[in-house]
Amino acid sequence: MxxxxxxxxxxxxxxxxxxxxxxxxxxxxxxxxxxxxxxxxxxxxxxxxxxxxxxxxxxxxxxxxxxxxxxxxxxxxxxxxxxxxxxxxxxxxxxxxxxxxxxxxxxxxxxxxxxxxxxxxxxxxxxxxxxxxxxxxxxxxxxxxxxxxxxxxxxxxxxxxxxxxxxxxxxxxxxxxxxxxxxxxxxxxxxxxxxxxxxxxxxxxxxxxxxxxxxxxxxxxxxxxxxxxxxxxxxxEPTGVDDPEALPSLHGRVIAIARDAAFSFIYQANLDLLEAMGAELRFFSPLVDRAVPPSDALWLPGGYPEIYGARLAENTAMQASIRAFYEAGKPILAECGGLLYCLEGLTDYDGRTHAMLGLLPGAGWMRGRRGCQGMQTADLPEGPVRGHAHHRSVAEGTPEPIAHGRRQRHPAPGEAIFRRRRLTATYLHLFFPNNPAAMARLFGVDTPATDTAIELKESQGCN
Structure with a gap:
């Protein structure tokens, strides 16, 4: 054989x-x-x-x-x-x-x-x-x-x-x-x-x-x-879970994705799923490009913004473009490093503070080798999506979250999930194939636009 x-x-x-x-x-x-x-x-x-x-x-x-x-x-x-x-x-x-x-x-x-x-x-x-x-x-x-x-x-x-x-x-x-x-x-x-x-x-x-x-x-x-x-x-054995005919549609939607040395924590599986659902993907660099490419939705993934904070702050043209995208009411997903980029400021390992986008109140700072990690489920308004957290930064002064991640094996609330207008920001890295329907709703035209907090007990978690 x-x-x-x-x-x-x-x-x-x-x-x-x-x-x-x-x-x-x-x-x-x-x-x-x-x-x-x-x-x-x-x-x-x-x-x-x-x-x-x-x-x-x-x-x-x-x-x-x-x-x-x-x-x-x-x-x-x-x-x-x-x-x-x-x-x-x-x-x-x-x-x-x-x-x-x-x-x-x-x-x-x-x-x-x-x-x-x-x-x-x-x-x-x-x-x-x-x-x-x-x-x-x-x-x-x-x-x-x-x-x-x-x-x-x-x-x-x-x-x-x-x-x-x-x-x-x-x-x-x-x-x-x-x-x-x-x-x-x-x-x-x-x-x-x-x-x-x-x-x-x-x-x-x-x-x-x-x-x-x-x-x-x-x-x-x-x-x-x-x-x-x-x-x-x-x-x-085959299972058919990637059958395009069984997936929700993002046909005709263009999704801009930040991808460079500062934002590179991207599952290939997430890209494959978005394309299988019919989305067109357009990549850009917040470090060197001057504007978000023409698109219907934006994904700011994780990475190392703390290493490139000065360059991100200096690219004011890109910051203005992303702010305009936000003000236009288009969906934005910001994960971990993307969350830090959306805050008002970010302090790097050398103690230097850099101006970020300011889409969310609050500031981030790095805290050495101690960090947070673990598997969690993000209970989004669009549906639950599994993922994980892994970071060595803290976000302080942030608004009330709409929800917290559910930890895989611990009852304490996990990472905060923020929603302002159509911006969804969290430390969690989402695995899109876990719930394609939820991701289609998040990047699609019917994303719930709300910053009303879901009532939860106060968290003593990483944030």
């Missing part, structure tokens, strides 16, 4: 797949996944890469490494049917599917292991072995025996100090979880980071190319690719 043969009459497609996980964050999952994707690409293979959970930065890196779009898979935020359909689509074209996990493989609800188990994808564990040898084998034995519904193929030992270091680990590992590869300690391979994770791919594209190829060269000698390509195909 070939990798792309149908398994049954239901249209399931088979493709070799591997889930790249780790015992904790910071072990080098993305570094290894990117190196493996680049090695496959260099060999002329089509590799489709997915990222577990609500992550923006890793997919940017993995997309550049693989040369293919990278989608997020999350059983809670996106749902099982969505995840299954995306895997099915990838299986139709890929020689190998890679899914990078999040945090430790058993962390979270649902965890990386839950996702791997749901779709029967075998797991490859990346572990930073600096400072240990036989203990790495003990950890692997524990991970392999923790659950009986996941299959662990073996270990990739990252930051291996020497050949002898590798031998000590390999000799101690049980036969059921062998050492499949080791990556020597090499600063030229590791990916650079900053306060919310990896540095954005677009900012260091040439540097990443050097790191990808160095990582690919390190893995090439390990014969890992041939082992993964020889894995039995995993069947992925």
């Amino acid at each position: 070939s990798a792309h043969d149908s398994f049954d009459g239901a249209g399931a497609i088979g493709c070799p797949a591997v889930f790249i996980a780790a015992p904790a964050s910071g072990q080098g999952k993305t570094t290894v996944t990117a190196a493996l994707a680049r090695l496959l690409r260099n060999q002329g293979k089509v590799v489709r890469v997915f990222k577990t959970g609500p992550d923006y930065l890793d997919p940017q890196v993995l997309e550049q490494a693989s040369g293919q779009p990278v989608d997020q898979l999350d059983l809670w935020m996106a749902g099982e049917e969505y995840c299954r359909q995306r895997l099915h689509v990838a299986a139709r074209e890929a020689d190998l599917i890679l899914v990078e996990g999040a945090m430790g493989l058993f962390d979270g609800e649902p965890s990386s292991a839950d996702l791997a188990a749901r779709f029967n994808i075998p797991m490859l564990v990346v572990m930073d072995v600096k400072g240990m040898a036989q203990t790495a084998a003990a950890l692997m034995a524990g991970l392999a025996g923790f659950r009986d519904d996941v299959r662990i193929l073996g270990l990739v030992a990252n930051n291996c100090g020497s050949r002898r270091h590798r031998e000590l680990i390999e000799e101690a590992l049980p036969e059921s979880v062998p050492l499949l590869a080791s990556v020597a300690r090499n600063a030229d391979i590791a990916l650079p980071e900053r306060h919310l994770g990896l540095v954005q791919a677009a900012e260091i594209r040439d540097d990443l190319e050097i790191r990808f190829n160095a990582g690919a060269k390190a893995l090439e000698a390990e014969d890992l690719v041939s082992r993964l390509l020889a894995l039995p195909p995993v069947p992925f």
Whole structure:
């Protein structure tokens, strides 16, 4: 059976797949996944890469490494049917599917292991072995025996100090979880980071190319690719959740989307959905452009406005254009960094305050490494939409919210949701495919225009 043969009459497609996980964050999952994707690409293979959970930065890196779009898979935020359909689509074209996990493989609800188990994808564990040898084998034995519904193929030992270091680990590992590869300690391979994770791919594209190829060269000698390509195909069934005929319509609507170094936290899935609903997307840069392109609605996504506060403040022509868009009563969605941009001012990490749009009363400021994160549902007037929060800023002096996010596993109110005229602003990053009908109403012509607050108990949350 070939990798792309149908398994049954239901249209399931088979493709070799591997889930790249780790015992904790910071072990080098993305570094290894990117190196493996680049090695496959260099060999002329089509590799489709997915990222577990609500992550923006890793997919940017993995997309550049693989040369293919990278989608997020999350059983809670996106749902099982969505995840299954995306895997099915990838299986139709890929020689190998890679899914990078999040945090430790058993962390979270649902965890990386839950996702791997749901779709029967075998797991490859990346572990930073600096400072240990036989203990790495003990950890692997524990991970392999923790659950009986996941299959662990073996270990990739990252930051291996020497050949002898590798031998000590390999000799101690049980036969059921062998050492499949080791990556020597090499600063030229590791990916650079900053306060919310990896540095954005677009900012260091040439540097990443050097790191990808160095990582690919390190893995090439390990014969890992041939082992993964020889894995039995995993069947992925279609669900039809992306059938355009079943989606609400945004036909004829033009949506302007801020996209540059300051605003880049954009799920490809959100763009795909808007286009599938018939919307025309027009991208622009609040940093360098002078006006919002002609459009019916505006999306200001998250990103790093705190890094580019001075340039955003200096572009007064763009600020005037967005204010005019707001005054015209057109719908605007502002998420996280977009919310900060809509406030009256933003104070950066150096203590400098920059004038922002002033569409909402209040000001934002950065607070070091302490931050807020977690999965939440935004109860919008248009309908509930799942998403997540991840920020290291505070918004103060803001108006009464119309609602708060509902946390996935905690009763305390989550992030505030503001509505003024047709501006919706919140720290939450929304996953549009979770509720296409709600997003069609928000960006469409019948968005409720209200700034009346929904009565809720006072929140002691992040804002």
